[in-house]
Amino acid sequence: MTRLRLSVTMLSDWHVGSGTGRHGFLDRAVQRDPDGLPFVPAKTLAGVWRDGCETVVYALDGGRRGPWHSWLDWLFGTQPALEARGVIEGTHHGPPRPAALHLDSLHFPAVVTAALREKPLLRQSATFVKPGVAIDRETGSAADGMLRFEEMARGGAVLVGTAEIADSWRLTDDQVHCATALLHAAARLVEGIGGKRRRGAGRCRLDVGGLAADWRWLQGRDHPPQVPEPTPAPVVAPSAGRTVVGWEIADLRLVLRRPLIAHEQTMGNSVRSAEFVPGRTLLPAVLQRLNAPEAAAAARAGDLIVTDATIEIDGHPGRPAPLALVHPKGRPERAYNVMCETMAAGTQAVPYEGYYVGEYELGRLLRLAVCPRSEHTHNTIDDRFQRPVEAVGGPYTYQAIAAGTVLRAQVRVPSGLLGAGWQDLLAGTWRVGRASKDGYGLTDVSSAAAEPRTSSAPPDGRLRVWLLSDTLVTDERLRPSTDPIHLAAELGRALDVELRPVSDNGSGGAVDRASETRRSDPWHSRWSLPRASLLALRAGSCLSFDVVQGTVTAAAVQQVELAGVGLRRAEGFGQVRIADPILHSAFDGACDVTSVDASSVQPVSADSPAPEDVSELVRVWEEAAWRGEIQRASETAARERRHEILGNGYEKVPSSQLGALRTLVTGLDDPSSDSATEWLKRVETVRTARQAPWPDDVVQHLRSVLTEPHTVWQLLRLPEDSLVVEPGGAARLRRSLWAEAVRTLVEDCLTAHARSADAREGG
Template sequence: MLRVAVTMLSDWHVGTGAGRHGVVDRMVQRDRDGLPYVPAKTLVGVWRDACEIAAYALDEGESGVWGAWVEYLFGSQPALSERGVLPASGTGRPREAALVVSSLHYPRSVAAALAGKPLVRTAVTFPKPGVAIDPATGRAANRLLRYEEMARAGAVLVGQAEILGFAGLDAERQRCVAALLGAGARLVESLGGKRRRGAGRCRLEVDGLAVDWDWLRETPTPPGPPQQPETAAPSASSPVPSSGAAPEATGGDWEIAELRLVLDSPLVVHERTVGNAIRSLDHVPGWVLLPAVLQRLARPEAAEAARRGDLVVTNATVEVDGRPGRPAPLALVHDKEDASRLCNLMAESVPDGLRAELFDGAYVGEYTPGRPLPVRHCPRSEHAHNTIDDAVQRPTEQVGGVYTYQAIAAGTVLRAQVRAREGLLAPGWPERLAGVWRLGRSRKDDYGRARVTATPARPPDARPVPVGPLRVWLLSDALVVDERLRPSTDPAHLAAALGRALGVTLRPLPDPGGAGLATRASEARRLESWHRRWGLPRPTLLGLRAGSCLSFEVVSGTVDPEAVRRVELAGVGLRRAEGFGQVRIGDPLLHAAFRGAPADGTPTPLSEPAPPLPPLGEHAGMVRVVEEAAWRQEIRRACEALAATRRGRVLGEGYEQVPPSQLGALRVLVTNLTGPRDARAGWWLDRLTATRGRQSAWPEATRHQLRRLLTEPDTVWEILALPEADLTVTENGRAELRERLWAEAVRTLVTDCLTAHARAVDARGEA
């Protein structure tokens, strides 16, 4: 694992492409701590460009070995080849990037220190004015004044990088990788917006990369990168292929591992593409988690168990009261204006005055009679990116242009389960699932990093089945087929599959229409998936949507509670190992009548409790820059407020009697003031008393107040009354900043008061 650090040598801007109306036209991107950061895509883009320059020089202007190493590290660019921007690299599979980079953020100690100091945190950025120049007149064009948000210079942003498969390379190839990345890092001089106009100057440092420059000089023909395999090797994203027909599922009880996923970065689980926007699901399907589970178990019997249904990975949903959230039943509605008022269409009629509306993307917890039902939503975020055309150095449609990702927000806590038949896997297998996972789309850079903990859990006990119709709640999409093995969304085919699993015969209850309580609330869902190993689309999946509620009549047989327990653990229908077909039979929620009772909508915290604040250490200087900027902002704000309403407290009572020429002399004095012990201030004040004409022009109260203000170190701070505790982060920061900013505070305070006084005099004269 490599440590990557970028030191910003000038103010910088990595923007969102949006602004805040009336405040700023272009905003910087912020992380979940509210601090500016450098997205991994931005870093990878400039790092790749720098490595391409180095490779071009090492290959002496031709397409050679070093260019192949660039493609090995950063991946091929098939989209550019298809558009003719780059020459085609053959008909094989696109090469995946071996370099995995995280986004760069303020160090943990700095972010933690600023978290409780909002006044200091806001000083991390500042608005920078700008204009557009009219080419005809050479002057600022009308109505084109703009404000761009800039992050301050001096920041050190840190992250991590990893070279996949680096340990498997021989020594010569490892030197090639280190030399190319090291040379590229040295060539990175700036990043972000307006970097050709002085913004974004930086220094990129990579720790843990042993670069042998002597070897590079002495090796004219280095070895090339490993060849791209014809098919991808099994990995976290490539499940082990089947070697034949999978045997039937075995019996026995289950062992369960509870997975808790804390997202360190946003997670994109592709749902659909709409124009230039990639939309994400609000959960992580089991088919996304299964390859990662198989990779970490690293046992052939685990893959075989998954194919025969003896290993099940459920969907990862948002955590509700410490357990996996369950998709809200489609039979559960709420009032359009008051989402806390609930109604169960399968157990009660809609109360008068309740304008029913379905829950959209909600998850619920366990229902306990007499208590509010916990309802949560999975937080999602939007992220804008662009692809730069090298020819014009701007995003263009030919190379992809601007696009957005919708993602599950960073900090979200998700829950899932891995279930395996008892005795199938070696003891202690849940411990092998813990660690850092990378999931979803674009996981090589900004997205998909999750910290996973796995805890063994015992299977639930069997519970009584309610008398009457069998009510079934789908906790995940269910895939069933008809008599001709075609995908079906007909409840009758689900009844057949469920009946076989329970050992009974089921028949769907007919829909009563508007004459009675609902017997079914279901929807169909169509899923388009992709086979990464083959590089081809998979067949469309058509099934009943998660959250669907159906009622069945038991035609023959008796529903055994133990059989219900087995079905709820194993699932029903096809592809159960991937999380499909999870059901809940006879849940108390489906039989509950709320009569407009409220739900508990308290949001679940997005992240774990914060650990103790780490020491600032080497980053204290970086924090001092922001701290000083925050003090300056508060000084200006306080001076403006005092100048508007309390000038007498600053200049002393009777200052209005002083002639303008004498006030002008005071302005000149404070402009050149350096500190409370500046001899010029004492000499000037003594002259006011000694000179008869000046003594009469300056009232005694004014002279006394000015002497205190200009010669005592604490007077100006008493007058300003800054919230110093909220403005100070570093050790001894209060005392040091008081001393350093004393002259600036006095100068700003006196100048603002004199300016406000002059304006007031002019206003009275005009009146």
């Protein structure tokens, strides 16, 4: 794997917008990561980096599309959507080419985020609000109703991240040199990032480390090496009639370092994510890491099972809340099981939509959790207008599972299919889900061997079945079906019994069935085309079946719970639980439903190397935080403690003399300034000759404020420990900001005094 270290130094204030604001306060907010700090999304970086690479390859090809453009498409991928709209010329034949270069978003180094995690005042100072107004073309003055406030991130920041080219391409040395040289040349052309670049914002320098060659490798080369082609994996035909006598299991724990898009549906310009990661999304990553033809053959035969990844609850995978589990509307803490109990007449019951439940034992609280999701806005920039326009896609929104969420899944294979220790091959860093090349879906995965869950035979001749994932079954003519009769046939064949579904009696008492259907419309991201729709019994459905013939054994139940039922079981479909304690428990509304904190771990910050001196990276923030706190503390002191600052009797000093004090502090530099000493001497002379217009207490207080380095800080009472990263930084900032603090404090006191005097005269 070719791994590159990325570093962007912001040379000016910058703005990467979130597409949102705060009504009445902010029109455009910057994007923030889970640590509350501004960052550069990978999609934004990929856009400006690709733009630079287009400039490079056009120059190498002599201003036309030539062989160097093939390397552009290989590095950053083709753009079938823009080709279909006629925005760019489509010269690529065959399927769309995915990007070989995978980027991560750029964040502040981990050492910085760790230092700021407990310092909210410093985090707030990372941005500031910048006002702006539109100018009327005819009058040349500010246009009515066009005042705006935009959030800007402060310049001087250094953000780091990574990029990588997977080993699956098996590049030659010449190909590695070509790819890295193009990336280096393109990086040197990146001069700005984010919005408002034509108004001076977003000036930056992109540095790339770990390159095998720099731009000089391109000099004197007329033709590039051949573009790499993926090496097809060997294909092994699945064995027919395989009998599974035992299972080996890998427990997967997925910690999301970045938001993950598990595509559920696309509505207009909004891509919506499911609250779980389907097994079909995880299956390619599992097969890639196992790298065994036998595993791929087992997946095609339905013998290798990858379950859906759901939120972790008490160290176990959460299970979709049974549709039989309901609560009064607006009271999710009161749970009822409609298969065992009835609710009071007139109560409006609603299911636990979007909830997941943990393993349940009698006598314990039933624990539920909701998978947190986040919204992310991006846009497609038109090269001619340099802004988002509808013709090229314009703004669009991604919904994703939030970074920091912990998910659980399982991989199950027949015993002996893979070599010993195959579970360890699954551990590592995965890129999963939609837009994985653009920073989404970066996940840390740990894997451990696990024993199969112990199952027991149902207590009587009636089965209660809980679907843990969507289940696909067909009728006699192989058409998709959601009829419980066809599920009974599939389940009966798996259990070696004959089953008959139990229908609801409609009497209003306890029910025997609580099920729904779900239609999903998968999307082929490479082709930008829809896949075939899937009609399934929805996860969480609860059904009852009578055993007409045969006996259900514990071994058969365990086999069905491990292997699943129906079609496409390798992709996580058809997972069931038989006779689970939840389905046989009456909660009577007395069981408190505990909400589990889904994001129980902090998201992992950028792991690239960073300077050890954290204070150098956040010095601009520290100064901004101190200035903000000086302003706030000065206003508070001027309103409540003017006598403590100016001394008793300052009201007797003529306004002209106070005006001279204001002029003095405007030009003050440091405590040893001659101007302050000379002014105090003149005040004492005037006090002696003119019957003391300056009271003694006022003169003493002003002498302390204007000539002693510590007095102003004692009066302001700043939370200094919360405003610096390192203890030594406070002394440095007290020295550099002393004059500004004195000026702000004295001017605020004089202004408050003048307003108070005007109010008394007006009253």
